[in-house]
Amino acid sequence: MKKVGVIGVGHSRFGVRQDVNLCELAFESVKEALEEAGVTSREIPYVAVGSYGVWYEEPLPAVAIAEYCGLTGAGLAKIEAACSSGSAALLAAYTAVKSGYIDLALAIGIEKMREVDTLTAVEIIGRAGSYLWEFENFGMTFPAYYALHAVAHMNKYGTTEEDLALVAVKNHKYGAMNPLAHFQKEITVDEALSSRVISWPLKLYDCCPISDGSAAVVLASEEKVKELGIDTPVWIEAIGFSSGTANLSKRKDYVGLEASVEASRMAYRIANVKPDEIDVANVHDCFTIGEIMAYEDLGFCKKGEGAKMIREGQTEVGGKIPVNLDGGLKAKGHPIGATGVSMVVELTKQLREEIKPSTRQAPMKNYIALAHNVGGTGHYCYVTILKR
């Protein structure tokens, strides 16, 4: 099996991007990624586009984007894994290069969620899971699914609403330093706690925004990396994956996501990396409880001690393992198909130690980073380990 390197990354500004259409939004990140890699669109044999769709007008985003970006002729696919569509697209591109089948591939993550009104967006994502048994008669929403986990976690481990607020405060702090973030504003614990209830106990500041955005990465085989003379490739050491039942009623418990545990175990095993060797991580904080559960499910701490990590500042720069230094889904925004690719873009820059301002650059010891991308409520999970 070949080694696979990330040789070019691109990232649009996340937020309400009604200034651009789907293709124009993709172009922003594709152009940057190709230029960084030093390759042209004509050299790319395969493009995987991670996207959920429905909230934008194009049913074939891969085809529309490819035409707009001069990629027509490449093998194309839109790949859906809900909020982990970006990672699923990355896996498709990765395995194509890893196997030796092709030596260059492009993974794009994109979502354009703001072309529909907010409550329609709430409906589209609320239907994701088991439509017939959890939405049709009970109107589940994405915040409600994570709220079910927050209540269970609070009940079992004594996690508090203040702990959840601390996650939002941390991620807004870093989001404020990221010019590509949807929210570039610090918030206080009081502001978070007094924001309006969305699905108790989750309040507005516990929830990621509904965002537009795109991200792109160019992957290359080791031979291609040498041929192109790339001096700072970041290697994909492993992509672990797992999944959970469609019906939340079929899960064993609600204090974590089994798919995260399994996907991370697979990634750690393949990469031969231990959780305490990771220098920086991006975890799936679509809701604040998601970040606390991720600390535990990924083995950054013991089960039930996630809240302690945030209270002690262990996941800030200078802590045991800095997490979501780009603001996370919470502040950077969560254009759902873009997120998995966005995480790899951020972590590639972290590993290259080129983050500006340096106050959100993680110190590097082992040059190992981890991206944890969940689709739905643990319906899908992908964990990617990168190394420089």
Next chain:
Amino acid sequence: MSEIPTLRSRKLEILYNIPISKTLKFWQGLREGKIYATKCKKCGKLYFPPVADCAECYSSDMEWVELSGEGYIETFTHVNVKPASFQSEPDYTVAIAKLKEGIRVLAWLTDIKPENVKVGLKVKLFTEVRHDGRVIYKFKPA
């Protein structure tokens, strides 16, 4: 902030006709106040939501089992921001309860003040004909 120019697309309205032939007894049962699960005759696995095929042993020889509806709440949430198609509903509480039979059910919890809902609360399922003619199942305190 000035309005960003956009072009309004043509409207697309989609309604799905969801097949229920293989689980018809469940939907008919609701109208009689009964809540059914299915059980695999070959391996004995109990399914809720009811299914026509066993994912464990791949048998399609299933039998219907009426549920007691008795259980306790494992987790819950009070939903304030509701999806577009639920705008006419008052805010609702969703709970997942584990039933005596060992399976879990997700449904609305009613007949209780939100502040009194706790993990561990004993509940019972019942059926209800909704204002729009749909028949659904809900939890209430036991």
